[in-house]
Amino acid sequence: MGVVQGDQMVLNIGPQHPSTHGVLRLQVRTDGEIVSEIKPYIGYLHRCFEKHCENVTYEQVIPFTDRCDYIASMNNNFGYVVTMEELMEIKVPERVEYIRVIMAELNRIASHLLALGTYGLDVGAFTPFLYMFRDRERILDIFELTCGARLLYNYMWVGGVSHDLPKDFERICIGFLDYFEPKIKEYNDLLTHNKIFLERTADVGVLPPDVAISFGVSGPNLRGSGVKWDVRKDEPYSIYDRFEFEIPLGEGEFGTVGDSFDRYWVRVCEMKESIKIIRQAIKNLPDGDVFQTIPKKIRPPKGSIYRRTESPRGDLGYYIISDGSPKPFRVKMRSPAFTALSSLSEIAQGWMLSDVIAILGSLDIVLGEIDR
Amino acid sequence: MTSKEIKKTLDRQFPGSVIENVDFAERQVELKPDQWLEIATFLKNDPGLSFDQLECVTGIDTGEDGPLQSRYNLHSMEHRHKIEVVISLDRSNPKVASIEQVWRVGDWFERETYDMFGIIYEGHRDLRRILCPEDWEGWPLRKDYETQETYHGIVVSKIKEEEWE
Amino acid sequence: MTVDALMNWFAKLGDFPELAFILAVLICAVPVFLFIALYALVAIYGELKISSFMQDKVGPMGQGVGLHAGKWGLLQPVADALKLILKEDIIPTSADKKLFILAPFIVFIGAFIAFAALPFNQNLIIADMNIGIFYILAVSSLGVIGLIMAGWSSNNKWSLYGAMRSAAQIVSYEIPAALSIIAVIMLTGTLSMQGIIQHQSGFVWGILPNWIIFQNPFTFVAFFIFFISGLAECNRTPFDIPEAESELVAGAFTEYSGMRYAFFFLSEYANMFIVSGIAVTAFLGGWQSPIPGIFTSPAWGLWWFMSKAMFLIFVMIWFRWTFPRLRVDQLMNVCWKGFTPIAMVNIFGVGIWHLMLG
Numbered sequence: 001m002g003v004v005q006g007d008q009m010v011l012n013i014g015p016q017h018p019s020t021h022g023v024l025r026l027q028v029r030t031d032g033e034i035v036s037e038i039k040p041y042i043g044y045l046h047r048c049f050e051k052h053c054e055n056v057t058y059e060q061v062i063p064f065t066d067r068c069d070y071i072a073s074m075n076n077n078f079g080y081v082v083t084m085e086e087l088m089e090i091k092v093p094e095r096v097e098y099i100r101v102i103m104a105e106l107n108r109i110a111s112h113l114l115a116l117g118t119y120g121l122d123v124g125a126f127t128p129f130l131y132m133f134r135d136r137e138r139i140l141d142i143f144e145l146t147c148g149a150r151l152l153y154n155y156m157w158v159g160g161v162s163h164d165l166p167k168d169f170e171r172i173c174i175g176f177l178d179y180f181e182p183k184i185k186e187y188n189d190l191l192t193h194n195k196i197f198l199e200r201t202a203d204v205g206v207l208p209p210d211v212a213i214s215f216g217v218s219g220p221n222l223r224g225s226g227v228k229w230d231v232r233k234d235e236p237y238s239i240y241d242r243f244e245f246e247i248p249l250g251e252g253e254f255g256t257v258g259d260s261f262d263r264y265w266v267r268v269c270e271m272k273e274s275i276k277i278i279r280q281a282i283k284n285l286p287d288g289d290v291f292q293t294i295p296k297k298i299r300p301p302k303g304s305i306y307r308r309t310e311s312p313r314g315d316l317g318y319y320i321i322s323d324g325s326p327k328p329f330r331v332k333m334r335s336p337a338f339t340a341l342s343s344l345s346e347i348a349q350g351w352m353l354s355d356v357i358a359i360l361g362s363l364d365i366v367l368g369e370i371d372r
Numbered sequence: 373m374t375s376k377e378i379k380k381t382l383d384r385q386f387p388g389s390v391i392e393n394v395d396f397a398e399r400q401v402e403l404k405p406d407q408w409l410e411i412a413t414f415l416k417n418d419p420g421l422s423f424d425q426l427e428c429v430t431g432i433d434t435g436e437d438g439p440l441q442s443r444y445n446l447h448s449m450e451h452r453h454k455i456e457v458v459i460s461l462d463r464s465n466p467k468v469a470s471i472e473q474v475w476r477v478g479d480w481f482e483r484e485t486y487d488m489f490g491i492i493y494e495g496h497r498d499l500r501r502i503l504c505p506e507d508w509e510g511w512p513l514r515k516d517y518e519t520q521e522t523y524h525g526i527v528v529s530k531i532k533e534e535e536w537e
Numbered sequence: 538m539t540v541d542a543l544m545n546w547f548a549k550l551g552d553f554p555e556l557a558f559i560l561a562v563l564i565c566a567v568p569v570f571l572f573i574a575l576y577a578l579v580a581i582y583g584e585l586k587i588s589s590f591m592q593d594k595v596g597p598m599g600q601g602v603g604l605h606a607g608k609w610g611l612l613q614p615v616a617d618a619l620k621l622i623l624k625e626d627i628i629p630t631s632a633d634k635k636l637f638i639l640a641p642f643i644v645f646i647g648a649f650i651a652f653a654a655l656p657f658n659q660n661l662i663i664a665d666m667n668i669g670i671f672y673i674l675a676v677s678s679l680g681v682i683g684l685i686m687a688g689w690s691s692n693n694k695w696s697l698y699g700a701m702r703s704a705a706q707i708v709s710y711e712i713p714a715a716l717s718i719i720a721v722i723m724l725t726g727t728l729s730m731q732g733i734i735q736h737q738s739g740f741v742w743g744i745l746p747n748w749i750i751f752q753n754p755f756t757f758v759a760f761f762i763f764f765i766s767g768l769a770e771c772n773r774t775p776f777d778i779p780e781a782e783s784e785l786v787a788g789a790f791t792e793y794s795g796m797r798y799a800f801f802f803l804s805e806y807a808n809m810f811i812v813s814g815i816a817v818t819a820f821l822g823g824w825q826s827p828i829p830g831i832f833t834s835p836a837w838g839l840w841w842f843m844s845k846a847m848f849l850i851f852v853m854i855w856f857r858w859t860f861p862r863l864r865v866d867q868l869m870n871v872c873w874k875g876f877t878p879i880a881m882v883n884i885f886g887v888g889i890w891h892l893m894l895g
Contacts, residue, residue: 011694019783033698033865043503050488051512122783124774124862130592190859196775197861213424213449216477229449303397306428306445306456317445319430330513334428334445342480353698354864357784371503 008036011353015044019122019357022367024341026356033352038345045371053331058084058298059158061331066152068333069369071114072312074107074143076369077156079309082237083318084158087305090295095288096160097239102173102281103146103155105274109180110139111312112220112267112274115364119264120191122361123200128191135183138176145172159294170282177275184271192268201264202255205347205359209258215346216339219314220270221363224250224263231310243280245273260362267364299326313337313364333372337365375399378421378455386411400443400456408459409469409495415446415455416474422450426471429481431489433514440466440489440514461491470496488513540565540664565663569652577806580850581614587851588858621802624795629692632792636690641793641800643683648807651677655814656730658824658838669730670722670819674715677770677811680804681707684779684789687801691792699788702865703779707770709872714766716880717759720887721749721819724756734823743829748822753894755886760820762880764849767812769868771805773853775860776868783862813849814842821845 013019013026020026023044029037049068053061065080066073078100085092117132140150147155147163155162191197207217212225222229230247232240248269250262300322308317314336321330340363348359373381379401383390389411391402403411415423427445434441439460447454459468470493472478482493483502490511493499501508509520519528540561547557582597586609589596597610606613628637654669656662666672681704688700722728725736739747750760769776780788787793790801817823822845824838832841863871 009694018786043501043505046503048512054513120861124777124781124783125860127588127592127858130594134593191861194861196863199867200861200864210424211476214476216426216475216481227449234452304400306430308427315427317428319428319443319445321432330430330432332428332430334430338480338484339477342477346476352864352866354778354781354784354862 007031013356019361020367021118021360021365022370024365024367024370026344026360028353028356030353033354035348035351035353035356038348038356040341040344042341042367042370045367047372049333049372050331053328055327057326058300058328061328062157063152063154065333066154067368068335068372069311069313069316069337069366070151071366072107072111073151073153074103074155075111075309075311076316077153078104078238079307079311079316080318081156081158082309083305083307083320084298084300086307087303087320087322088158088295088298088300090159090293092159092293093288093290094239094286096290096293098281098285099161099165099290100156100238101240101243102278102285103143103153103161105277105281106139106142106173108274108312109271110136112271113139115312116187116191116264116267119358119361119364120197122357123197125191125194125197128187131183131187131190135180138179142169142172142176145169157294158298160290160292164290170285173278173282177278181272181275184268188268192265198254198261200354200358201259201261201362203259203261204255204355205260205351205362206256207258207263207343207347211343211346212258215343217314217343218336218339219310219312220266221263221314221340223247224266225258226250226252226262231308231315235308237307237309242284243277245276248273260359263362263364297326299324308334311336313366313369314340333369335369335372337363337367338370341365341370373420373451373453375401375453375455378453381418381421382411382415385414396458399454400458402458402460405459405461405468409471409474411457412444412469412471412474415457420451421448423448423455425449426475426477426481427454429478429485431485431491431513433489435515437463439463440491442468442485442491444471466491467494468492469494470499472496487511490514565653566649569649569663573649573652573803573807573810576810577803578614578618580806580809581617582611583847583851584854584857585610585613587854591855591858618799621799622796626795626797627792629792631692633690633692636686637792638797640683640687640690641797641804643686644680645683645800645804645807647677647679647681647683648804648811650679651811652807654730655811656734656818656823657842658835659731660835661839662731665729665731667732668728670718670733670815671728673730673811673815674711674718677808678707678711680808687793688789691789693792695786695791696789699779699781699785699791702781702785703772703789705865706772706776706779706868706872709869710766710769710776710876713762713872713876713880714770716877716884717763717766718815718819720756720759720880720884723884723887724749724752724891730818730823733818734825737822738825740829746822746825746827748820748825750820753887753890755883755890756820758879759883759887760816762876762883763820764812764816764852766872766876767816768853768856769872771808771812771853773805773809774857775863777857777862778865778868781862809850809853810846813846813853816849817842817845 009030011028011030013028015023015025025041027039028035049064052064062077065076069076113132113136117129120128144150145166147153207225209225209227212222226249228247248266250257250266254261302324304321306319308315316336317334319332323329348356375398379390386407389404389407393402396402415421423446425447427447430443432441440463442459444457461468470482472482482496485491486499487501487503510517543561544557586596597606597613599605599607599610651673653663654666654673684703685700688696725733737748741747745751749756772779824842826832826841
């Protein structure tokens with residue numbers, strides 16, 4: 001018997017498509033429903049972030065970092081200021097460190113909520129998406145209370161933060177956590193343990209650990225493959241070494257280790273860990289002046305630095321080179337979603353068209369960060 | 373291993389490939405471009421080094437008449453040590469071996485650096501522009517880059533040079 | 538038996554049988570169309586509100602003065618319909634124009650003519666054919682042709698994908714649906730819709746209605762097979778892969794806009810009603826009252842039929858906003874490896890149970 005070989009069809013998913021999470025084009029070669037080749041085309045959102053950085057001063061770079069990964073702006077700010085402080089050898093006050101950790105972890109929850117919600121949307125479940133947005137909204141309210149902005153905060157500055165915490169912040173924040181913690185179970189009941197959802201995600205798009213490392217995949221995606229790697233624990237920055245939290249790993253509960261479900265599940269578990277961190281941080285929040293160490297003029301000494309931090313999407317690295325002038329000589333952002341997307345063509349090959357969408361969703365990409 | 377030991381290992385394995393340069397920090401090692409692919413393969417496969425993760429590839433234009441640089445941040449998941457490899461390239465003919473088949477992520481990182489600096493990675497199977505359109509002219513992140521006037525009839529706006537003090 | 542009644546009435550006026558037939562059919566068609574339109578408005582409003590309540594939001598609401606959707610958003614479906622009618626009607630240049638225009642109507646006709654055999658109450662049925670249920674099953678598959686036409690003529694890859702998926706899905710799910718109906722026909726011994734309902738009159742032990750779903754355990758299973766297969770035939774979640782907005786944009790309807798899209802929309806809702814209508818007739822006692830002895834007049838019959846059908850439609854809406862979507866091969870697995878064998882065994886089960894205990 002000969003092999004039945006149908007005609008192949010080239011399909012463009014995007015740039016305008018409901019599930020590309022931004023402006024992304026996937027050129028897909030399909031044989032019926034089966035996808036035999038995927039070529040991602042990116043750059044539709046390219047805004048010359050790195051070129052802009054060379055033309056503005058160091059503090060003016062911070063708003064640009066907001067706009068890279070606009071889902072987790074706090075974490076992007078955090079990465080940049082931590083790198084700058086390491087370059088300039090600034091030691092920020094305790095209170096600032098705690099505030100930053102609280103904000104970054106809140107933003108991590110918000111970002112994971114969006115990732116999980118849109119993932120539900122990708123596999124066709126609409127309702128969990130709105131539930132998660134409802135709760136994300138409350139986090140954005142806390143941010144609005146703190147710094148006035150809801151999406152692009154420009155909150156963390158080199159040497160400090162732009163605003164001190166508002167009055168009553170502890171009460172509001174703890175109130176949110178108490179409200180939010182039981183909601184995770186609600187999501188699990190509604191989406192995670194749904195039979196159809198498991199059918200769609202378990203065993204789909206398996207990313208083996210060695211392939212994941214070779215592709216530079218990081219963050220929840222890497223941990224979904226069972227690799228214990230979290231910058232917060234392994235290369236602690238700021239004050240993350242003071243907190244107790246677990247690193248959730250993909251265990252292949254319903255399929256193979258490293259499948260789409262594991263990536264999803266790691267995010268769910270990470271939200272719980274973030275809650276733990278925030279609770280500890282609020283408990284130990286010291287008093288102090290948050291503007292104390294903000295330098296009048298940022299003129300780092302000559303030199304270069306590469307520092308990575310854990311953003312909700314993975315290892316967010318900043319490569320900063322200073323030539324001693326008030327403008328950076330070179331800023332390079334190593335974005336975690338960029339490497340995650342580059343692995344798509346490897347792991348999504350041979351799956352069905354619907355699975356490609358599901359796998360893409362499970363990688364949780366933000367095109368603003370990929371294209372910069 | 374500390375970066376000093378890694379440098380020593382490299383020097384032993386590939387004599388003459390490590391360039392001593394005081395400009396670079398402790399964590400960096402400058403290598404000659406000619407043996408880069410072999411060194412990269414060694415760095416990845418040697419059980420003592422086992423740099424299985426290519427964290428970042430950064431292109432750098434050192435300005436005016438200086439060389440272009442391709443910098444690789446390597447990290448080992450197994451040993452939890454890291455090193456930064458710097459390779460300086462001639463500005464008029466920036467060519468270096470591609471490590472795309474050593475670390476898969478190199479594919480896109482090298483395409484990005486090619487896109488921005490025009491560094492040609494020899495042996496890369498699919499070296500195209502990645503962020504800019506395919507028919508964009510010039511290498512945007514080079515210091516001597518001049519923006520093209522128009523692109524398909526669209527006027528390209530210039531970045532204003534202003535002094536911030 | 539409205540068509541027959543009208544024809545009898547025309548026969549009294551004069552001897553023109555062909556014209557009388559056409560007139561009778563046309564006169565019947567108008568209220569059916571109006572009914573579908575009205576029902577669709579109600580169902581869309583219901584869908585909006587039910588989904589909103591399930592999603593922790595209020596849904597369409599009108600407030601204050603000025604142009605708005607009325608109290609509680611009651612006018613929202615009207616506004617939606619008006620918007621669709623007023624929208625620009627776009628036919629892509631590369632589309633096959635004739636088929637493109639024809640497709641929505643064929644889909645709609647498939648749903649529309651099935652209404653002819655639905656018994657709304659004791660008297661209100663347009664044509665009580667002796668092959669009623671067979672007729673409905675037959676004509677409701679007509680929509681597939683329309684969908685394939687829509688997908689093919691749009692000259693769009695997404696549309697083609699949607700059309701192929703939907704054809705495969707609808708044709709496959711006809712089988713378990715028809716097999717579970719066969720179980721019903723075995724019990725009732727008639728294909729006539731009214732006949733099937735008549736069979737279900739009376740009560741067991743004076744309380745439990747003698748509906749087919751309660752008559753033996755195998756029909757109980759058959760009901761669920763039929764209902765879920767029907768869900769798949771309507772392309773509703775979790776079987777909405779032909780539309781699958783996150784994968785296929787809008788499937789076969791990708792290139793449609795305005796009035797033509799409205800027709801697809803209308804036929805989706807009409808199909809939901811037909812599936813519910815058959816399920817109610819075949820398993821849930823049709824227009825019969827669930828309470829012994831009271832509420833048995835024809836007006837109450839209409840109420841019982843509509844409320845049972847609307848309940849099933851509510852269940853469909855409930856499913857839609859709760860479940861994720863299956864993948865195309867999983868969908869086929871469910872049909873061919875799950876429902877079809879179960880439905881076949883079921884037929885034997887129903888027969889044996891009926892012979893032993895009936």
